[in-house]
Amino acid sequence: MVYAISFENYNKFLDSLIQKTDVFAPVKGKVSSFEKLKSAEEFNADVLTEYTAKNNFLKQGELILTHKEGEVVEPDLSKIKEKILLGLRMCDLASIKKHDIAMNNKYADPYYNERRKKVTLFGYHQKQCGDEYCFCQSVDLEVEYDLFFYKRADHYLVEVGSDKGKTIIKDNQDLFEESDYKMTKEDKEIDNQLKLDSHDIDDIYTNNRGWSALVKDCLACGQCNALCPTCFCFEFRDVPKQDGSVEKKRFLSECQLECFSRVAGDHIFRKAQIDRFKHRIYHQLQYFKDKFGKTLCTGCGRCIRHCPTKIDFVTKINEMKKEAKK
Numbered sequence: 048m049v050y051a052i053s054f055e056n057y058n059k060f061l062d063s064l065i066q067k068t069d070v071f072a073p074v075k076g077k078v079s080s081f082e083k084l085k086s087a088e089e090f091n092a093d094v095l096t097e098y099t100a101k102n103n104f105l106k107q108g109e110l111i112l113t114h115k116e117g118e119v120v121e122p123d124l125s126k127i128k129e130k131i132l133l134g135l136r137m138c139d140l141a142s143i144k145k146h147d148i149a150m151n152n153k154y155a156d157p158y159y160n161e162r163r164k165k166v167t168l169f170g171y172h173q174k175q176c177g178d179e180y181c182f183c184q185s186v187d188l189e190v191e192y193d194l195f196f197y198k199r200a201d202h203y204l205v206e207v208g209s210d211k212g213k214t215i216i217k218d219n220q221d222l223f224e225e226s227d228y229k230m231t232k233e234d235k236e237i238d239n240q241l242k243l244d245s246h247d248i249d250d251i252y253t254n255n256r257g258w259s260a261l262v263k264d265c266l267a268c269g270q271c272n273a274l275c276p277t278c279f280c281f282e283f284r285d286v287p288k289q290d291g292s293v294e295k296k297r298f299l300s301e302c303q304l305e306c307f308s309r310v311a312g313d314h315i316f317r318k319a320q321i322d323r324f325k326h327r328i329y330h331q332l333q334y335f336k337d338k339f340g341k342t343l344c345t346g347c348g349r350c351i352r353h354c355p356t357k358i359d360f361v362t363k364i365n366e367m368k369k370e371a372k373k
Contacts, residue, residue: 049226050205056222057196057203061087061133063219069130071103081132092134092171092198095178097353099276100132100139104146104162108296111158111283115292124161133169133196137237138183138347140170140190142276148339149279158297167211170195175238180348182361184236185243186332187341197234206230239346244365246332246342252325257367262321264356265303271327271350272301277343280307302327328360 052060064070065084074082075091080098084090113120135143147163150156170192193212197204204226207213216223251257272278280302286294300307303323308316317323335343351359 048207049228049230050207050216050223051202051226051228052205052223053202058087060219060222061090064131069128071100071130071132072134081134090134093173095136095176095352097274097349099142099274099347099349100135101142101146101276103130103132103166104143104159105279105281105299106158106162106297107299109158111295111297113292113294115290124157127161127165129165129167131167131169134171135168135192136171136173136176136183136347137188137190137235138181138345139276140168140192141183141188141345142347143168144189144191145277145335145341145343145345146279148341149335149343152339167215168192168194170208172197172235172237174236178348178352179240180352181237181239181346182241182243182348183346184239185241185361186246186344186346187336188345189341197230204228204230204234241348241351241359241361242365243332243346243361245368246336246344248329248333248364248368250371251364251367252329252333255367255371257363257370258321258325261358261360261363262324264358265320265324266355267303267305267320267323268355269301269303270353270355272299272303274349274353275331276347276349277331277345278302302330328364332364 061070061084065086070084071081072084072090073079073092073094073096074084074089075094078098079094079096081096081100081103110122146159150159168191170190172195192208194215195206195208197206205223207216278299280300281297282300284296284298286296288294305315305318307323310316317326331344332342335341351357351361
């Protein structure tokens with residue numbers, strides 16, 4: 048079933064939701080990110096956020112447990128609040144699906160899963176994303192959502208993706224109208240200027256001069272990790288408190304930093320910068336796919352768009368693949 052809602056009614060819809068629960072959406076400020084809305088006027092659907100919605104699932108500095116005088120106390124996960132995430136592009140929705148896989152491989156992560164089940168997902172589609180760095184149509188974009196909004200000239204078309212979405216429509220039926228429109232494959236496509244010809248890079252991973260040309264511009268700043276919607280690697284730190292207790296916290300870590308692969312004895316497994324650079328690309332395009340059947344990368348382009356030196360690994364990989372065939 049497809050519904051329609053006018054822009055005016057959409058703002059009323061958002062304001063109504065904001066009164067009932069926490070709503071996080073793209074907000075344009077000094078740095079665009081998903082922030083808690085105070086009113087519908089703050090929502091900026093067309094901004095390509097620098098920071099992703101990842102922090103709503105994987106909290107930086109998340110408390111895992113507290114140890115004091117031989118007693119271990121775990122946080123009460125039931126206190127995690129319900130929230131709505133809206134304005135999620137296809138790439139951001141797809142990244143959540145990737146996390147579902149990674150955080151439930153062999154052992155389910157209760158902290159992630161509790162947040163995940165308490166989040167309602169509203170997708171947002173705009174055919175012209177207006178950016179030369181996106182290549183999302185070149186990778187796997189399997190998504191799940193409760194409602195998906197397709198922008199038109201003076202209204203949104205709304206696609207329902209879950210029972211939760213049906214309930215939301217029913218509870219706000221005075222604002223939504225049933226539509227006879229049939230969604231097509233073309234409606235869901237996105238115009239990308241950047242294309243990745245192939246994400247099978249096994250044949251160019253070793254002994255290809257192209258990597259050296261790419262890494263010479265890399266500052267090893269970790270910006271690509273921090274802004275990536277799918278990078279999920281983390282580490283635990285023990286934080287001592289003044290009352291004698293110790294808090295174990297989880298922090299997202301960055302494989303582009305030299306300290307990432309440092310172990311006891313101060314040995315660093317990927318000391319060379321080129322090894323760290325290649326590892327990240329390989330994990331995003333090849334390793335995760337070999338293991339789970341899907342690329343980890345969602346083609347959002349943030350790692351290129353916000354790279355201080357604008358390292359375009361997509362174009363370079365296309366060139367390396369052509370050279371390898373020759």
